[in-house]
Amino acid sequence: MARKMNEIVRGPIVPADPMLSPYGEDGEGGYSTSLPEIERILSAILNHRNWVMSAIVGALLLGLLATFLATPEYTSTARIEVLPDSPIDTSVDQQRDRGVVNEIAFYNTQYSLLKSESLAERVVRAGSLTTDKDFIAAFDLEVSDAGMTSAERRSLTDKAVDILLDQLEVSPVRTSSLIDISFSTPSPKLSARLADLWVTQFVQATIDRRFAATSDARKYLEARLETLRQNLETSERSLINYSVSKGIVTVASETDSNGRTRTQTLVGADILQISEALAKAREARISAEAELPNTMTGVAQVNAPTISALRQKRAVAEAELAQMRTTFADDYPTVVALRSEIANLDKSLRDEVGRSSQGNREAYNAALKRERDLEAELNGLTNRYNNQQRESIEMAILQREVDSNRQLYEGLLQRYKEIGVAGVGTNNVSLVDRAKPAERPSSPSLLINLAVALLAGMALAAGLVFLLEKMDSSVRDPQDVLPRFGLPLLGAIPEVLNRPVADAITDKKSAIYEAYFSMMTNLTFLTEHGAPRAIMLTSSRPKEGKSNSSLCLATVLAATGKSVILVDADVRNPSLNRYLDIPNQRGLSHYLSGDEDLNGMISELPKFGFSIITAGKMPPNAAELLGSERLGTLIAKLLERYDHVLIDSPPLLGLADAPLIARRVEGVLFTIEANATKNRAIATALNRLRMSGAKLFGAIVTKVGARNQVYGYGYGYGYGFSYGAEKSDDE
Template identity: 50%
Template sequence: MSTVYEEAPFGGETVEAAAPAQRRMSLDEQAVSILERYWQAVVGRWLVIAIILALSMAVGVIVYLLTQPQYSATARMEISRIQPKVTNLEGVQVEDRGRDAQFYETQYNLLRAHSLAERVARVLGLQNDDRFFAMYSGGSADAGSAPKAKRSAGEQAARLKSAASILLDGIEVDPVGNSNLVDVNFVSPSAEFSAKVANAWVQEYVQASLDRRFATTSDARAFLEQRLNQLRTRLEASERELVAYASSRGIVALTATDAQGRSAGSKTLVGDELTALNAALSEAITERITAEAAMRASVANPNAPSQGTVASLRQRRAELAARYSALLTKFEPGYPEAEALRSEILALDQSIQQESGRSRGDAEAAYRSAAAKEAKLRTQLDGLKQNYNTQRSDLIQYTILEREVDTNRQLYDGLLQRYKEIGVAGVGTNNIAIVDVARVPGSPSDPYLPRNILVALLVGIMLSAAYVIVAEEIDQSLRDPADVQRELGLPLLGTIPRVDERDVAAQLRDKKTHLYESYLAVRTNLSFLTEKGAPKVFMLTSSRPNEGKSLSAFALARLFGETGASTLLIDADMRNTRLEDLVEGSHGPGLSNYLVGAVQVSDIIQRPEGQPFSVITAGPTPPNAAELIASERFRELLATLSRDYAHIIIDAPPVLGLADAPLLSRFVDGVLFVIESNVGKIRVVRGALRRLELPGAKIFGALVTKLDGRNSSYGYGYGYGYGYGQGREARQQGAAGQRA
């Protein structure tokens, strides 16, 4: 921590004062963390915390004894995701495995649906069961309600909704880990009723799922039936229009169909006859050309028509003759085989003769016949061509009507196929199965004593934590002396134990007491404030009365006097003096007498018997103490005394509510601020410090007084206030603890 040295108003000494802006500690310098602070708060309030915990656990036991037993029954189901396709046609719904979470969340919400609760209540007849309502209202529900036969439809509906709401309050849907299993729990005051409702719940859920699926297929089937009727009517109308048009135009269609029932192509009778007549004409032309060629050949060579035939017959006769001659060389002419050859040769001779006798007239007759046939076919073909050309314009409209008939037939057949598939859509495997039915529980699930006690303990811990936090924030008293540096930004110059002021003189005379050692540490710390040692003129003040500043001023004056330095103690608290109780025999004129000009300086300085310091008492209480302190006479008094004394200690009035201390702070080298532990509020102390800093007071540090056993958990106290003077061993243990 950086310090500044400023010239003292008396004696020219420089004193070390902590600058207000530089008194804040870094986090590394904090003596106690926030967690430790609250732990100390818990330790300091352990009795209240114990009472809160005990009361919480007692309430938990009382609640356990007064709570009506509740029985839980569980039924388990398996819900598998299936795609609700209406038909096998693709495109009805795309497979999406990423939507499993959405699907199961939907099923869980359906299990908690009010409509399902109403189904269960209706199946079990709970709307007419007065015992059911009495079980959930302490036996008084529906005590004066009308009998079932006299209830109106509105009353029945209201009771059904009320029963469904009661069931929903007791139902719990619990998915089993990362699986398709779901547990349905129902809790009620009756074991049998819990099992009954749990089983009915899962059964009605399965039935409701089937009903929804059947309703879906029924709606689709009704829609398709309507569309089929419309398409059937349209198909019949288009077919009638096609037939009527063909009849009116004289079109005889020869239409073929493919495997799907569509028209493969439109043919008419005229077109078919034209094709056949054209083929016959081609054959007739071929025959006429052949006959004409034969006729011309017969004119040029009379034997030409049969020359080829005769040549083949003659070749055959030559072969037979050669064979006959060969046989005659071996056998007689009457040999059977030779005789047969001779007969065949004679027959061939007759055929050759007949074939050679054909005339030219045969060729001409054949030609005339072929030409006549060709001419006839040409005449018929010309007539069919004229008829076909007339029908071609009619065939365009006929084709349009035929295409419309095909389109309507295809739509009708497609919807008819889907209608057939929908008929069996709801017959497939159900995606919901009941794995385990609910059994009647043998023991209640609630209340459970260990759980009640644990919950009560947790509630007690939370209440205790809230109490500690609120009390700590509201209290703001100084319990940890380290807060002087952490919260106020002041150096901690010493900690003083709580003592009986009647024994102060005795304890200060005994150098082995905690009180003496504490003030000795304060005197030592003060000796490091300036380059020449302890400050020459300083005052002790506090935020309010009775915080131990007068005792501290007296003790420091005694300890400074024991060093051999001339020390003067001035009681400037003229409204409420306490030094007269500590300094025996301090009577006579005091500070107020001098400030009003009634006496001289030498008249107010006293040397108490047995004390190593001089003292100026407060004197009679003046009506205007602040004006006296602010006077120039008080400044002159300090200037005069500072020439004769090495240390001047002033017991100043409290800061809050009075103007004396801020006025006095202008005339001294610095201020030692006294704070009473466990009582002094941090907020109040901050206000007092601000009042002192306004006139420019130099605050050396703080002195925390009246520590006792409540501060021991912070590392301070070590038995303070628990029997001083109880022996050498106790004093040594306390001193060792304080040094630690």
Template identity: 70%
Template sequence: MNAIVNGREAMPGNEQMVVEQEEGHHDSSHFGLSILEQMVMVVLNHRYLVLSIVAGALVLGLLLTFIATPQYTSTARIEILPDAPVSTSVEGQRDRSLVNEVSFYNTQYSLLESRSLAERVVRAGNLTANEEFLRVFKLENPEGNLSSAQRQSLTTNAATVLLDRLKVSPVRASSLVDVSFSTPSPELSAKLTDLWVTQFVQSSIDRRFAATSDARKYLETRLDTLRQNLETSERGLINYATSRGIVTISARKDANGNTESDTLVGSDITEISRALARAREQRIIAEADLSSSLTGAGLVNGQALASLRQRRADVEAELARLRTTFGEEYPAVVSLRAQLAALDRSLSAEMGRSSQGNREAYNAAVKRERQLQSELDELTNKYNVQQRDSIQLAILQREVDSNRQLYDGLLQRYKEIGAAGVGTNNISIVDRAKVSAVPSSPNLQLNLVLALLPGLIIAFGLALFLERMDSSVRDPQEVSGRFGLPLLGAIPESLGQDVADAIVDKKSTIYEAYFSVMTNLTFLTEHGAPRSIMLTSSRPKEGKSNSSLSVATVLAATGKSVILVDADVRNPSLNRYLDIPMKRGLSHYLAGDDHVDEMIMPLTKFGFSIITAGKKPPNPAELLGSERLEQLIEQLLTRYDHVLIDAPPLLGLADAPLIAQRVEGVLFVIEANVTKGRAVATALNRLRMSGARIFGAIVTKVGAKNQAYGYGYGYGYGYGYGNDTRDED
């Protein structure tokens, strides 16, 4: 025989492999769908509660929609460009910072929803005196003269009302913003929307104007201060230059904007240096001419001397030519000799005069050079003194340049602000608000959806809470983990048919389910199904008697001889259920009647015999605890293959533990979805304390609530579900 391990029957060979594969497939499918299926089952198990709550939420949403005041919405669209306001910062005063675009737009949205803007709109539209505004929002109409505090209180209240009705909606991925108001009056909604965007644009202009005005005032103050500083520094520079005799004849700017000055002394030194260089050149030339005149080499360059020498050469050549032809006395020769002598005298006289002129020119050049050198030395000494003074002069000049740069920069900014003014604005109105022809709320469909969502949440939450609070057996497989019992079978609810009628039909799902129980029973002991079995439950009407009847029928169908004993002598039910007469039965035997044959009643329809409970005794526990019960069971086992005892429920009674000691083992019946886990655990503890052997559990009345656990419609028997026509015990 195969044993049951962990609540599962061990099958030989290929049969066990097939079962394990099928169970593995079922487990994986259950793992993937259990959460969703259990959520659905929670709703189905409490469907009436869920439907009631959802219906109530929908009715509430419908009522609120009908009693709500219609609201009309008007929308205006504005454009906000990321343009920073007028900046008053200049280099050396403030650091120029870039405006972060996200921060800029968040600031603008906050300004659109600011209380100051709301109060500005109230004042601009004189809303505290507007009868329509006061009537729509049910504000008090001021009468008579009001104090400033009362007027401010009215303005604050009106601003609060406006902020409650305002909606600012930035258009995604753009610089556009929609501003909306919803009121019971379409005209008032359009008016408030237009007032709001108009005042927002105007407030932006006012802020820019205020910023410009403040900037101009600030710049005027700074310009006056810088002007005085510049004048003071320039006056100090001039006074210092005058006191030191520093005469500036020109000034220029370098690459850094600093002033570089040319003084008179520096200019004179430049001119004297040039004149000295020219005088030195003339002296050198005169000295060379003088040297040439003294050596006779330099006279050849004189024009007069050159002419005389040329004439002398010509005369001397002509004289030489004539001498070769004529004698010394030839008149022409004599004449030429006389001319040659005259030319020699002229050359000597001219050479004397040239040497004297060169000496005078040389002396004059030397004198000029000496005068210029002396004047240059004097200017150089004076320039050196001024160079030492120019250090302080340069410091004063840099101070003047710095003050002038600050003054010029600030003056340029002042001119820019004056030229720009506040003519441009980075906020403009794109679309004005229009009077709405149809109300924007209440929206019946939206309100029903909004009512449905919390209704569903509340209904599901309450159903889930009730489900968590329910400790009954939902998943038949739980009996193994929760109570330490093998699951011998899960019995479906009967659909419009008595179990007594369904069990005799071998094609019925009831028969198939109990046949599976009987099959599992064959693996419980070494000799097959236990010969003496007691069936009990924790409380009445869990299907214990039906299970006794069905197990007996299925065992008898296999060819076994079976007898069923109704041991519930306090509240017998099998005789009523099977519609058989209550004559002599178990209570009579326990009381001393030994005519067992007269107590046995064959049930041809079911294939087994039965001993009814008999007459209700005054002391059931004493009778059931006597040795007579054990003797009866031993006597019946000699005549029948199996003895089944339908015992009373456990809770509150001592009957079942007393009977359990007389049989081979116990089958514990649990009604699905009804019997609480604590009751089952208590009953099982009582059985175990009595020393009874518990073979396993049978879970009865498995229905549609158990579909999520792999039972019900998906169990494999093709179960149909419905309400039973009579209570089962």
């Protein structure tokens, strides 16, 4: 029994099944009875369903109204293709990554250019929109009939630009180089015209930018070309002046693959020619020297053509003479003639050999002289060439400067020609599809507006539910009385509708009877002698079910065979006599005022099985009477005659009656109305009770209804306490 008393002090009774423990997550039982967050949200929505439905229906009505009142708008779309300026080499991973980044940056730049104010101003000027009647009427622009000042025209242009940018929509086509440009206006023709103007001016603006860039490049190149041309002329003039001053005559020049110029001077050319002539003269001298007569070898004679012919002819004559001598004598005329012919041939041969030797000598001497003259000439040219080579170092420096200036000039000139030829002939922006007037309005869309209104209504409803939940500090979950106020929950009483509580408590099959019977069972564990004998029931404010709970608890205790008396101590506003429909002529106030006829004040209630002392007439000094010793005397007398004394006390807030009574009883049962009483009021009332020294047994949560079904109370009672009756009816 002592262990059970400790349990009551700490909290509500622990059921046998630990899974049904009413302790919180940090409670002694170790199991949480708190609701999941989703169930709390659903409970809040159900509790405030009227607000939720009102917010959603209101938002839908506003969306419907906005749809019908909105001006229809027509959307036209034009499509262009924008290609990168040049292909990007992606053969290497790093280059591929860099190419992707460059391409993303390029297209983001194009999107920004399509939305630029400068392009909008071009469109305004190109389409004369500030004077266009359709444009002015579509957007209600204020245009003065009289002449406008420059400031007014500028202001009107700015408004037109802002309108265009507001109505513009740029939509890239995914995974392509295509871009859609759309305009939405009240006129389908105006929308198509604006879209076409926009893409046309964008293409033209791209061309203009390219032309401006080309023009700037040409101007820059022209200035640089003029400077380089002057440098080239100066370097060439210096080179020529130096060569003239040094007597260096250039007869030929050539440029190699590296752009370096190689020159050939006159002296160098002469040396080449003299060298070739000297080589030929030397060959001629050697040949003439070989033709000189040589008695040892006779090579010269043999080689001379005339001499050879004479020798051959003499040999023929000798052969014929020898043949003739074999036949004829020496004085034979033919033989004599042949001897004479041979003698003449010998003489001619000697003469020819002499003449040939003299000619060879003269030829040799001439060849030798020419060779020596050429050698002398070559030596002189060589000396001059060597001197020029020493002087050509400075000339080579000047030549390199000329070559460098010429390369720069020619390269820049080539670039200048390329820009001039290329110009702006190619453009990376092209028109794919022109805009067409829309056949039906694109907005407002009833379905979209209703969907947006529904979302807005749901958001508003969620905000309202959240706000109402934050503002509502009443007790929803009866289990919250322990963590909030430190009171054990002794009972959760269902709400009784369309039936007086006094009638419902007499029906032992009713939910109200079962609830109070369960609470009475919990009371039997509060003290060592079972249910407390002297109990006061109170609440923080009126109409929380305190008097009904007193009546019902007395009825349930009496049904267990106990003698019970109920005392209505709310002398300022008695209510038990009204619930029970009995007179309130003599009661508690009379006894406290000195009337000793206690039996005359006690009324028996056979229907309920307990006795009652009504409040009596309202005294002018209720607090003084309730604080007197006669209240304690009365309770002591009643405890001698009855097993249990129940006192229905006044509410706590604003009155001193309840704390005065609480000191005279064994303990207090605190009544809390579900979904109504605020935390602050309950906490203040409990503080007053604790400061008076009263012992708090626990709390009773009354009027638990449909709003508390999610916490397992409203639905549970309805099902659990009607199940037996339904079963018996079926049987």
